[in-house]
Amino acid sequence: MTTSINEAVREATQTLTPAGTARKRSFAAFLSLTQYDLSILWGSWIIRFWFLLTIIGAVSAVLLARNYSDQTSFFISWALVLYSGLGSFVALIVSTSAISSERPFLGVAVISRGIAPTPYLLAKLFSRSITILGMFLIVMVPTMFIVQTQGLTNDMETSGMLLALGYWSLMLTVLVFLGITFSVMFTNTLVGVTVLGVFWYMGLMLLAAAYAGDLTADGVLGGLPLVLQGESRLVEISTILIIGGIPLLVLPFVATRIVNSRDM
């Protein structure tokens, strides 16, 4: 038995040649971590449940739109507002738990395997954003286009629909980036989710109040139906892109700095 161990150890310690350059290894680690995280996400009940729920919601919306006498832009605006309320919650949990839930074994199980914290963090940002955006776009894109063609009174423009999808994608990505940053800041997932949840929903409420023409249901939708009708101004678009783009550029640096400054 010992002889066979000896031979096997000799073989096991002689077959490996260096696995490429540092950059290649780092990229391979990033890909592997992304792939693994995606498999974890798609296996989680919260993602499956939310995805199923949004599909049911989308099918209901399409069926409803065929008998809905109001304009489709209002109909879809409500769908988007609903998604921002409930979908935000899912995005918030999925992103804020990304790192804090792995913290007890992150160092010994992941970082010790030749990984620097940066590719790990980037993999988390990438996989969580892809998942949240993927779930949103897979459901919302067909729903919007079906409603556009099937709705009784369509007033939506394709360019406006794409812009609204872009705004919502930007918002969800910012939320995921914020969640990951909070996940690095707070070692306790529940505290992170609560703090970010309070900030996020207060922010959404303030934004809705600021844009509301009046306090009726339609008034709260603000300019969203106009966006779907393709009546956006370039100043508005660029302002939103800048406001949304800055966190996307800044937050990864902040999160990387925090994660590199802490003990594993």
Added chain:
Amino acid sequence: MDVVEINDLTKIYDNRLVALNTVSLKLPQGSIMGLIGPNGAGKSTALMLILGLQKPTAGSVYVFGQPMALSSGDLRSRIGFLPQSGAFPPDMSCITYLDQIGKLFGIPRELRKKRLSSLLHATDLLQASSQRIDHLSSGQRTRLGIAAALINDPDLLILDEPTVGLDPEGRAFTISLISELRRAGKTIILSTHILPDADQVCDYVAVLNQGKLIFSGPVEEMKRIAYLNTVDLTVAGEGIDVAIVAIEARDPDTHFERLGAETVRVAFQQQGDFSEPLANVLMEFSRCGVTLRAIRQVGELEDAFLKRLAEDRLRGFSRAIGKQNGLAQILQTVEAQPQETSS
């Protein structure tokens, strides 16, 4: 070349716990160093700092001649690590887990396949390769951890308590695996509190106690320094105590310690050859009707470790007493001085 070089390493946690206190040591290439100490001595902290997973409060860690930090993923890719807890995903199979670890190290698929098969063979896990990790025995999990630590063919292997919780067969297997890895030229740090294991495989030993390094050097030197001219006698008979009293009265340089009903440790102050005082002891035992059954030279690492630990505790105690005495003296001096400023 020193694979690991630690200079004045200190780690103080946020709760002000001093986990390591100005520890310095070096580990030459191709050797095995046993990091030993009681629970809470700072062994795991030292390993975390060597791996760059924690930041030192003061001091530095060099691995392969380069400073180690959390961002040093490249340096860590040359290290294999077996954590104490294992930290395995329970629902994965052995082979999937090893494959995943191989991917993290960026090992190409073809090479990974070859390594998986040879490592599973080396760690005797071929038959259990498709089993879920939570269905493995503790011995199999340890071997899986060792296989994971070897997947990148590391130059430095860090094993945190690899033999804890294993049955005798599992322990023997793990020890023979470590010995074989040494023969394959690996540099190994073995953190353990099972001292016979360290005694079997280590070339060097670093003893930590309450965050302080109380010894660092070759195992043989530690044994030699700790138990120079000391033997354990296994004896039987009524007159053991009488004989001991008689010898101690006649020869104050010979010290006895009763380790059990039939075991007596004898330490000779005399440097070099101690055959004459030993012969005197044996003659006295014989005269008192004590039968000698065995003589064993004290040379186990465990004995040396316990002696070192006891000495360190005594020193700490003496320092504390010294401080108290010093403080008392200062207080007495202050009280004795005329109260010039009081008026």
